[in-house]
Each structure stands twice: as structure tokens, then as C-alpha cells.
Amino acid sequence: MITKLDSSQADFKQRLDTLLAFEASTDDAIESAVSGILADVKKRGDAAVLEYTNRFDRLPNGGATSMAALDVSQEELQAALAAIPEAQRKALEVAAQRVRAFHERQKQELNGFTYTEADGTVLGQRVTPLDRVGIYVPGGKAAYPSSVLMNAIPAHVAGVEEIIMVVPTPDGVKNQMVFAAAAIAGVTRVITIGGAQAVAALAHGTLTIQAVDKIVGPGNAYVAAAKRRVFGVVGIDMIAGPSEILIVCDGTTDPDWVAMDLFSQAEHDELAQAILLCPDADYIARVEASIARLLPTMPRQDVIRTSLGDRGALIKVRDMDEACAIANSIAAEHLEISAVDPQQWADKIRHAGAMFLGRFSSESLGDYCCGPNHVLPTSRTARFSSPLGVYDFQKRSSIIHVSEAGAQTLGKVAAELAYGEGLQAHARSAELRLK
């Protein structure tokens, strides 16, 4: 059921490219609906948000009659935290503490700088947090409290003062674990709205919702289309594609572990991608046997079967060096290096969202509680982008304080170049500062 490839096949590269190809199709009906909702919310504000929310989320008892009714108080969030099972609460708290600790390191790294030149000119870079951000959390089945932690904590650590979380409540059902996570993560306001209408309200602002500076967090096709459209008015995070795992294994890990790690990615959805690279054909056969044996035991076996069948692969490579080269070309969101002395192979990796080294580092540990973020670049975008982090909630400003002496030397250089570019006011502006 799962595709098997061998890197020595003549058409291997082509077959691998076909396997990896994924183009998010844009759906005209969705684009048109989203465009209408954005324009309507921009024009009518709260009234439009309320109407769409009542309609799309099928709110009970005739729906909400005011925006105030859609706000979740801090008391309700704390009550959710108190109401969930103690084991869940403790797990959320441990995860939050570890995620916070890792992201504090990111914050320490980026302090800005200034330096003074011999003539007294000061140059520098200042790092400041965003004022206000919106965090989109999907409702219903795909409501993940871990995503609340992963999106809100970096913003909180960055020093963002207002963190507004929006989460739809289809049929009025509120997810207590999501509310509990919001209570732990430093979210300052929770509003039970979703879809393109929530993105529009966050981007443009309404009477009851102040416009934010950036919107992050996953959502369905409507949310993704809305985020793309408001990009520029506000910042957005990456538009995520299907989740992926790439396992590079030297054949020394229990094959059941590798099979289950492949499942853990495949169970997300039918489009998720799980691939194994290994130089040992016998080992690959053992993983295949583990897959066959373990799959029927999985509650989400239908999703896993489709995902592995359509987009998964077990790939025999020449050696571990070739596995690393292929891993660089795939630039996977999650890369497990399940091998003895994994560091030697990690040193050869240039592109990956997150690297999980050694057989004990299952992706699932990173998904929940190691500390690094689980929002990672998908679809080969790890070639040029990074995990979500504190830096996504900060921005830099350049500082230029030219001394009178500095203006004398810099002014001549600037004027020369400005005249060369035909920008005379630039040149004159520099020359006016010359003695």
C-alpha cells in the first residue's frame, strides 16, 4: 500500500518529485466568498461579524445578540482550567513551562545593538515587540490546545501586550481544554468567532475589536484565503501546507517505533506526508511489516492508510550520506534522524524545520512539550523560512544618529551617488549639511 522507491532507479528523481509535488489549489468559490465577507466586515463591522458567526457556527437559541456575548471572560478561562482533569492540566502546565523556557532563549538572542564610530556617529538596531496580535484557533474537531500554547507563548515572551485569540464554537460547543490552554498561555482576550469574518475583524478592526498588527495560527481554506488577502494590512505567519515527516534511519531503531512515527504524521490528515529514507533494504521490509501489523490497531487507521498510500514512501538509499543529500532537497518540516551518533548526519543537514536527533526524539514529543515550536515551515519552505518564534512577534528599527563631523564625510559620498542616480534633492539634502 505504501510506495517503495530506490534511489538507484533511473527515474528516481522524477518519481520523488512527483511524490513531493503539492500545489495548494485556489478555489474560486472560496475566494469569492471570502472576498465578500472581508468587504462586508470592513464596511459594517460588528453587525456583519455577528451575522456571519450566528449563521456559519449555527449558534444555538437563536444565536448571539451582541458582540459582548461572544467574549469569554478571564473567569470562564480560569474555570475551564479548574474543570479539566488534573492530569491534563498538569500536562498543559509542564508543556507551557517548557515552551516558555525555550522561547526565552530566543528572546535573549535578539537584543538589538548600537555602536559609535570615531566621529561620534551612532548606528544601531532596536528590537521592539508588536503592540497587538491575533491568534486564530480552529474550532470543532481540529481544536488543539497545544496550538494555543505554541502560538500564544512566543507572543507573550516577545512582550506583546494584547494577545487576542479567536476560536469559533460550532453549534455553541466550547472546548474546555482550549480555554484552559489560553488561561495558561497569557492570552489577554478570547472571542468565540472564526472563519474569514474573524480574520476580517482582527485585520480591519470593528467597534468592539481593535485592529491587530499580525494574525497567526492555522485555519481551514476560508481562513487561509482571508489571511492571504489581508496580508500587508497586517502581518501573517506562513500559510501552512499539509504536515510532513521525513525519517532518516540507519536501521538500528526498533521498526515499530519508526512505523508509529510515520503514523503520527499520517494521522493528521489524508494529505499529510510520511517518508522513510534508509540504506538497509531488510530494515525497510521490517518497517513495512510493522506498519501492516500496527495499522489495524490505530483508531485513525483510515486516515493513516490513505495518507501513507497516497503520499507516503519507504525509500532505499545508497548510504546515509545520500539520505542527508535527499533530506536537504526535501527540506522537510519534521526531520527525524533515527541513528547511532545522529549528530554526524545532522551536521550535513542544511534545510529542515525541526530536527529530531536520536531514536528517543520522536516528533510527537516535539509536537507537545520539548519546548521548540511545533509551527514549522512545510512544503519545502524550510529552504527559506523558520519555525514560529519570538522573532515573529518582534520587529527591528534602524537607528541612525549622524554627528556633525560624520555628516561631512558621509554627505559627500551620498551626494556623489545621488547625482549618479539622478536624485538631486537627495544630493542637496546631504550637501546642505556640509560646512
Add this chain to the structure above:
Amino acid sequence: MITKLDSSQADFKQRLDTLLAFEASTDDAIESAVSGILADVKKRGDAAVLEYTNRFDRLPNGGATSMAALDVSQEELQAALAAIPEAQRKALEVAAQRVRAFHERQKQELNGFTYTEADGTVLGQRVTPLDRVGIYVPGGKAAYPSSVLMNAIPAHVAGVEEIIMVVPTPDGVKNQMVFAAAAIAGVTRVITIGGAQAVAALAHGTLTIQAVDKIVGPGNAYVAAAKRRVFGVVGIDMIAGPSEILIVCDGTTDPDWVAMDLFSQAEHDELAQAILLCPDADYIARVEASIARLLPTMPRQDVIRTSLGDRGALIKVRDMDEACAIANSIAAEHLEISAVDPQQWADKIRHAGAMFLGRFSSESLGDYCCGPNHVLPTSRTARFSSPLGVYDFQKRSSIIHVSEAGAQTLGKVAAELAYGEGLQAHARSAELRLK
């Protein structure tokens, strides 16, 4: 001719909002043309690039007959550097050296980190350069050698191994100063192509051009539309809006200097925006007089007049504190604080692309040779984004190396949360590592 506002007017906020409002209109004809060019280049590769280049750039002598003819050799770049006037060459070299020095500081700031926990688990973040980037440089009138330096040097400092510059040569005219700047800035390949066809070639690759990981640099509406469309396949920098300057002045700077600084922004194009905030009405009148007197002396006076008339403003504020508050709401690309002890006001600024402090720090010095980048966030995007920098040519990967002991504690937390989210393979994957 230039709008005058007073912050004490009842409708001030509304009038300011109207003045600042700028929405890049999307032109259906451009979108459709760009969509066709992108698809054609993706399908036919070099042949399509060659055809579009010959047609749109009106290449002489019947046009180029091969892609090789569009490549500019390193010898030709060095010849351009030798051919330009010595004063220009020296100015480019000083500017490049200073830009490099500033960006080296940015690189020093971002080193990644790792730390080891008590149970032996190692967590960290690795910072690596992009492999290959494309730099778009406009041809013809708006060909700015300073932009070559500002886009290529951060990539070079970041450690990008291949820096491919594309620059169209309308009517076959090559800009020697642009080629000279490329020679200085560490560009590894120059191809004389432009427009959407160049963006398509860089994003998707052709037989003679390897696909890049990110495309940066300014361009016309076709280039901007093409960059938006290939975003995701490759990284892109911000789509820049019209350039802006905001001057906060306490009334102690020579009004001619302020007038010329406003001109230096306004001369870019008719949509550029130049605004002065000042608490002193008499001083504003003197700046207005300087504008009237100096404008007829400017070669680009028509552009300046339109820009100042349509989008400029002289704004009387209550005091410098209010000026800073308004500056934060404008979040200008360039903010000059032309005042005695400018630092006291700079401390109140949260949002600006670059801050120019003190009367000697004219924006024009920063545009060319102070060192910080002149590619800056426009249209209020400084609320959430940063100057172009070394960090735009680097990306981060998380490192997770869980020890056997770490897997015992983390595994239980991860399993608890995974079961709570209904992701059983995630839970099992963590549990398999438990003893």
C-alpha cells in the same frame, strides 16, 4: 499647495487617516498578463524567457538568440567598475564597506544556541544561510546602484553562496553603475532579464537558471504581481508601497534643511509621502516659505510638486509628545527626529522602519551610505516588519535531541495531551519510548 493640518482640529484624525490611506489597487489586466507569463515560463523555460525578453525589452539587432547572450560575465562587471568615474567608484566602495560593516553586526547577533537539560536532553536552534537567492534590479530610469548594494550585501554577509541578479536592459542599454555595484557587492551571476519572466525563471528554474530559494528587490507592478504569485514556492521580501518620510521637528533646525528633506522623499515619485509634524506654527510657516523658494530650483520639481500637493502635509501638533504619539500611529518608513536631544523623543517611538536622529541625520545619508539598509517597511507595515537584513537571508531550524531519561518524562506529558486531542498515534509514538 501642501496640505496644512492642526491636531487640535475636531476632524484631525479623520483627515490624517484620509491622507495616509493608500491601497495598492490590483489591476486585472496586469494580473492576467503576469499569470500567463508565469505559466508559460514554467512550461517552456528558457525559450519563453528569451521571447519575452526580446519583446518587452526591445533588444536591438533582432534580439538575443540564446540565454548565454543574456549573461553578463564577471569580466564585464569588473570592466564597468573600471570604466565609471573614479569619484563614483570610490563612493560606491565606501558605501559598500559601510553597509557591509553594519550588516556584519546583524550577523553577529544571530548565532543560534543549544542548551543541555539535567537529564541530558539537548535543545537548540541552528541558524543557516539560504542556498541561492535572486535579486531583482529594475532597469531603465529607476536603475539604482545603491539598491544593488542594499539587497546583495546582506545576502553576501549571511553566507548565501549564489546571488543571482536579474536586471532588464530596455533597448539593450546597460547601466554601468549598476554593473559596477554588482561587482562590489558580491553578486555571483548577472542576467539581463526582467519583468514577470525573470521572476518566473528565478522561482521555477529553467535549463540555464537554477531555481532560487528567495527573491528580493523592487520592481514595477508586473514584478510585484509576479512576486506575490510565486510566494510560497520561494520566499519574497515585502511588496513595497510608495516611499514615505515623516519629520518630527522641534523648530530648531534650519527650515531649508527640512524642506529639502521633504523634497528628497517627494522626488521619488508622485505617490511618495512627505509629512512634517511640529509644535511651532511660525516654524511651519518658515518651512513652507523654504519649500516655495527652493522648489523652482529642483530638477524634479514637477514630481515633487505633485507628491507634496497630493500626499504631503505640514501638521501643527500640541507638543513633541503628541508628535511622537502620531508618529507611532503612522509607523513611517523613514522617521527623522530633527530636534535638540533627539534621544528623548526616540525613546517614545515604537514603530518606524528607520529613525534618523538629530539634524545632521538626513534620510539621504541613510539611503546611500550610513550602513543600515534602505529597504524598509512602508505603508504602516513597520508595525510588524523590519528593514531588509542579514536575517532575511538566514533561516532557523530547531534542534531536539531527547535523552532516554528525557523521553520518560516528556513521553508521559506528550501522551496525555495527544490523547486529549484525539491523536492516538502521537500518543503511542511517545509511549513506545517509555521503559
